[in-house]
Amino acid sequence: xxxxxxxxxxxxxxxxxxxxxxxxxxxxxxxxxxxxxxxxxxxxxxxxxxxxxxxxxxxxxxxxxxxxxxxxxxxxxxxxxxxxxxxxxxxxxxxxxxxxxxxxxxxxxxxxxxxxxxxxxxxxxxxxxxxxxxxxxxxxxxxxxxxxxxxxxxxxxxxxxxxxxxxxxxxx
Numbered sequence: 001x002x003x004x005x006x007x008x009x010x011x012x013x014x015x016x017x018x019x020x021x022x023x024x025x026x027x028x029x030x031x032x033x034x035x036x037x038x039x040x041x042x043x044x045x046x047x048x049x050x051x052x053x054x055x056x057x058x059x060x061x062x063x064x065x066x067x068x069x070x071x072x073x074x075x076x077x078x079x080x081x082x083x084x085x086x087x088x089x090x091x092x093x094x095x096x097x098x099x100x101x102x103x104x105x106x107x108x109x110x111x112x113x114x115x116x117x118x119x120x121x122x123x124x125x126x127x128x129x130x131x132x133x134x135x136x137x138x139x140x141x142x143x144x145x146x147x148x149x150x151x152x153x154x155x156x157x158x159x160x161x162x163x164x165x166x167x168x169x170x171x172x
Contacts, residue, residue: 007039010046017043032060
């Protein structure tokens with residue numbers, strides 16, 4: 001097996017996961033470790049061949065959220081659910097880019113292990129929180145300005161003559 005070939009993991013009807021590379025059964029904790037170690041893998045249904053990778057990764061997240069301090073607050077999860085539908089591409093793209101930015105920072109700092117990254121983040125918490133707050137504020141402002149620019153949600157476009165200005169004699 002080459003380094004670029006994803007490790008094949010089969011999921012059987014009894015809910016067991018079988019790693020065809022190591023010829024052993026895996027737990028969700030093992031799957032999580034593969035992700036942490038950046039080992040490429042694909043989970044397929046043993047019977048149908050259907051790709052179940054996303055489903056298994058969601059289970060890993062659910063298990064991680066149940067242990068210790070969760071990443072996702074109830075309000076955040078509700079917000080994510082509300083974005084499904086017409087805006088899910090926007091949120092998906094935003095989350096992808098945001099997480100990739102954090103991973104890039106992690107890579108640049110050389111903090112390869114979870115422990116080193118955790119220690120780094122705890123030392124940088126106030127600074128990082130402020131940077132993330134500024135990033136979110138700027139993203140929000142950009143999003144709202146873009147919507148106003150294109151007149152989405154009844155906003156006026158700045159390119160329209162007199163947009164947002166009252167003329168003498170206009171009533172409120």
